Amino acid sequence: MAPDQSLFYQPLRTEDGSPTLVHPVFGEAYSSRHGAWMQANELYLKLTQTHLHPSPRVLEIGFGLGMNFRATLENCLQRGVYLEYMSYEAFPVSREILALVEVPLCPQARLIWAEVLANWPLHPQAPLTMEGAWGRLEVRFEDVTAANFPAQWATALYFDPFSPKVNPEPWQLGVLQKLSRAAQQGAQLATYSVSGCFRRDLLAAGFTVQKVPGVGKKAWTVAEHLGSTISLL
Ligand SMILES: C[S@@+](CC[C@H](N)C(=O)[O-])C[C@H]1O[C@@H](n2cnc3c(N)ncnc32)[C@H](O)[C@@H]1O
Numbered sequence: 001m002a003p004d005q006s007l008f009y010q011p012l013r014t015e016d017g018s019p020t021l022v023h024p025v026f027g028e029a030y031s032s033r034h035g036a037w038m039q040a041n042e043l044y045l046k047l048t049q050t051h052l053h054p055s056p057r058v059l060e061i062g063f064g065l066g067m068n069f070r071a072t073l074e075n076c077l078q079r080g081v082y083l084e085y086m087s088y089e090a091f092p093v094s095r096e097i098l099a100l101v102e103v104p105l106c107p108q109a110r111l112i113w114a115e116v117l118a119n120w121p122l123h124p125q126a127p128l129t130m131e132g133a134w135g136r137l138e139v140r141f142e143d144v145t146a147a148n149f150p151a152q153w154a155t156a157l158y159f160d161p162f163s164p165k166v167n168p169e170p171w172q173l174g175v176l177q178k179l180s181r182a183a184q185q186g187a188q189l190a191t192y193s194v195s196g197c198f199r200r201d202l203l204a205a206g207f208t209v210q211k212v213p214g215v216g217k218k219a220w221t222v223a224e225h226l227g228s229t230i231s232l233l
Pocket of ligand 1: 030066088142160161162170
């Protein structure tokens with residue numbers, strides 16, 4: 001019998017009262033300790049301008065516990081906007097773990113999240129896809145270092161792996177170059193890291209880069225895709 005994953009994931013109540021988990025191998029929390037729900041809304045949803053976009057297409061690195069997806073879904077439902085959300089996840093948690101991490105949602109978002117849980121595969125291989133009047137979700141269970149992203153697709157890039165220190169692979173220039181090709185002109189990338197090396201690689205991959213004040217943390221990074229094909233690619 002497979003070991004119960006919940007024995008190894010440590011629950012953590014973040015400063016805004018919303019829950020997250022600490023990963024047993026990476027040793028880091030899935031979301032900010034200063035507020036999991038706050039980070040999903042203030043950093044990923046708002047700093048990418050997704051909360052204002054009339055037809056958002058989000059490309060996420062690291063579906064994790066689906067916190068960013070739920071915040072974005074709820075906002076789009078409230079605005080009556082069709083959401084397209086594509087997320088990549090190399091080390092998915094089980095359905096039981098995902099179900100442990102609850103946040104209060106509006107009734108429609110709660111139903112859609114229940115459907116995500118019901119459809120979450122026991123042995124994730126083929127992508128999880130769901131579609132409705134609200135939009136479309138695709139979770140691809142792939143390592144982003146090997147994945148092919150759709151070309152000129154995303155209006156927003158939620159760059160949310162664990163930190164470069166413990167999870168360096170997704171932060172490489174090669175991944176950023178692929179994200180650059182996946183982004184529409186003007187697409188906004190957001191991440192919690194302000195690593196100098198990462199910010200230089202973002203510039204090299206065709207983004208303008210800004211350090212902005214964070215909540216609970218000194219700074220976050222926001223980058224805008226310039227839209228041209230960079231000679232480095
Ligand atoms: C900080 S958590 C993401 C939290 C998530 N965005 C949320 O809203 O709950 C980082 C995630 O990135 C995933 N990850 C790490 N390396 C990856 C890789 N090379 N390719 C795809 N996903 C990766 C981890 O398994 C983990 O689920």
